[in-house]
Every structure is written in C-alpha cells, then in structure tokens.
Amino acid sequence: MRSQMNNEKQHIGQLFDRIAGTYDGLNHGLSLNIDKRWRRKTVQCMPKASHVLDVAIGTADLTIEMLKRGKAEQVTGLDLSEQMMAIGKVKVERLRSKDERLEANVDFIYGNAQQMPFDDASFDGVTCAYGCRNFSDLDAGLKEMYRVLKPGGQVTILEFSYPKNRFIRFVYDLYFSHILPFVGRIVSHDKTAYSYLNKSVKHFCWGEAFVQHLTDAGFQDAQFKPLTFGITTVYTGIKN
Template sequence: MSDQPHPETSDKPAGTTHFGYRQVPVDEKAKRVADVFHSVAGKYDLMNDLMSMGIHRLWKRFTIELSGVRKGHRVLDIAGGTGDLTKRFSELVGDTGEVVLADINDSMLKVGRSRLIDEGYAGNIEYVQADAEHLPFPDSSFNVVSIAFGLRNVTDKDQALREMTRVLKPGGKLLVLEFSKPTIPMLSRAYDLYSFTALPMMGKLFAGDSESYKYLAESIRMHPDQETLKQMMGDAGLVNCKYHNMTGGIVALHAGVKP
C-alpha cells in the first residue's frame, strides 16, 4: 500500500487525475471530494480525535507556534474546516487583525462557522467559500497562509501553491500541515494496516460512512512525500522551504517564505 506511486511522478491517462487509487476525469475530482466532506462534516471533529487518538491537537499546536502570527496580522486558513487553527489565530491577531476561514466545501464551512460563533469567536473572523486553486483575494493580502490536511484533496496542487504564494505579503509565511510518508519501515507497515482496516471500520461505526474514510486513507498515500512537496513549494516561488516530521513522518509541517 505504501508503494503506490505519487501522481506527480507516475504516468496517468491524459485528462485524468487520482481520486484515492482510482483515476477520474479532472473535472470530476472536485465534486467527488466535495461529496466526501459533505458526508463527514457533521462528525469531522469526533473522527479527527478518534483517528489520531487526539494527537492532531499537538500537530496543530506546533503549526501555530511555527507560524509567528501576532497582533494585527491578517491570516488565511485554507481548508479551515471546523476552525481548529482559525480559533487560535483569532486569539493571536487580536482586535486589530483578521482571520479568513476559507473552505471549498459549504458543509464544512457551515459547521466551522457555527462552532466558532457558539464558542464566542466572531469579531475578527471572516468566512469565505473558496477554491484553493483560484483564491478570491488580491495579491499580497496576508501575513500568513495555512492549509491543514487539505492540500492532498486539491486537484492541481502546484496551482494551489502558486495561488497561496500570490496572496502572501512579501516576507509572509506559508504553512502546509499534511499527512506524509513515515520514515521508519516498521511504522509504515503498521500505519498501512491501521489506515486500511481501522479507519474505514471507525468511519462505518461512528460516521455511518466507510467509503469516505477509505478514500481518505488512499489520498494520504497518493500525496507527495516530504522532499517532493518541499520542491513544489520552491517551484511556486517560496524560499527557505523546510519541513518538520512529526510522529515518525506520519505528518509533516512544511513552511516557506515569500521573498
């Protein structure tokens, strides 16, 4: 399972892209991904805690620490979903800053908006339904752009990275938190077994949807590895690109700066 080829380095029929391990027409992938997240939106937070045994909170905390966000900053949280990062960014930027929670999926955006409003976060947060490949913001708009566990679902990752770079201010930072490739062979085998047996089973039991969680496991395997994504960020125009492996490389946080 972990030997599946990366889409960036493997041959595929013209006009198609990967949806998990399947090839689908390019113009169909966004709808298929949307259907997955419409299905899981209501149970997304619960499933995150179950699937990661709560460790996703530590991964996100490190992302916040590395962001360097401070009062007065303007932050874009792409694929922000239910708002974990947006909530903390909102606290950091204060009354003089702004956080834009953007997600292509309206179901996820509604869940995130309701959750944050219910928890008292309102004044400095804007909610925008947006496609990462075509961001509806002017050039040089944000001090920090983050995307957590969303890039692997984007059809054209290179285009999305160029767009994120475009909307960053000079000196601004892009943070990409995403599942990656385990660096320890024994861990990789155990992770495969967990992903392709436990995840769909938990999806069926707790969210009534095993197929969406099978897709999520497959999409992780088709995502570029650490070095490939680092190179892609450099090709998008970022400098000082680096990554930090967490939990044995199961997750990596990539960072780059707009010159």
C-alpha cells in the same frame, strides 16, 4: 482544466459535506487527540500575522488554535464544503462566547484553493492543514497561496507524511488502510469517503519532495519539520 476544477468542486465539497458531522469526533477519537498537538505545533511555527488566510479551513480547528495563541487578528477561511464551514462557524462563536477578550475576526468563504477569489498579495500569512492532499493539482494550489500572500509573509502547511521507521509504517498502513475506512464507514454511514481519505494519504508526496513543490511555486527558504515519527509534517516557506 476549468471543467476538471468544477468537477472537483462538486466531488470534494460533497464528500466533506457528507462527513462533516462526524469529522471532528473521528479525527480526535482515532488519533487519541494527537491531532490537536499537531495543529498546536503548526501554529508555533507561524509568526504573528494580522490577516491570515486558512486554506481548506474545514471545521476551523487550525484557525481556533491560531486565535487561542493570539497569532492572527483576522482570519479568512476558504473551503469547498459548506457543511464543514458551518460547523467551524459554530465552534468559533462558542469560543468567542467563552472568551470575550477574543477580538479576532473570522470570515468563511466558499471557494476553490486552486482558483482563489482573492486579489494578489492580500494576506500577511497563509496556512493549510490537511487540505493540500485533496487538491487535484497541488502546484496550482501552492501557486495560488504564493500569489495571495504579501511579500515577507509565510506559508505554513500541515500534512500527513510517510514515517521512516518500519514498525511505525506498519501501524500507519494498518490505520489508514483498514482501521480508518472501517470505523469511518460505521460512524459516518458513508461507504466511500474514508476509503478516499486513505488513498489521498497514500499517493501524496512528503518531505523533500513537498519542499520542492513549495520552491517551484516560488517560496524561498522552504523547510519541513516531521512530527511524531514523521506521521505528519509541518512545511514552511517565505515569499520574498
């Protein structure tokens, strides 16, 4: 188990290190900026919390949305990719230099979501945007989120899902199976990273099935809210 996690640490961290420089541009460009709306909607589903853990913070887009909406006083970001976090740090600093009223503190910690370097009940809220499908053991990641959350806190997760409408499914499959790997390969000069992302989306659970994983991890009142024809979904759950 531990050696599997160490391999994953290397594999996933290195994969995202390689594409970090092109990650934001491809995300926003290929989604026509709809991904920004999805993160905004996710943050709307969160209650205000003083200290939030943003699991798989990456380049900090979700954290930045939280800061802009005043949803957190302090954010700790956890990730396996130093390069993704380096870009996130620059973006947070840029935001802070534009808006001096922004007092929220953000720290970036290198670590694995499935073995978090935090004490039990350390955070008032936990978030994770497009990170869960990369975990080799989803249940271990969700249990860790539960462990580090304080009683009464909410977990808020954003992840891709599979649309019900057949036409939207067709476009979705085309995008993830062909367009994203093709454009990703050209822009990032990486042959494998975007094909991996395609596979990680296709083989991941969504909707009721994901809610069941949240319930199994201990969360109460687990719910989901599909966005944009169910292309992506926000999940929430409470630790009682």
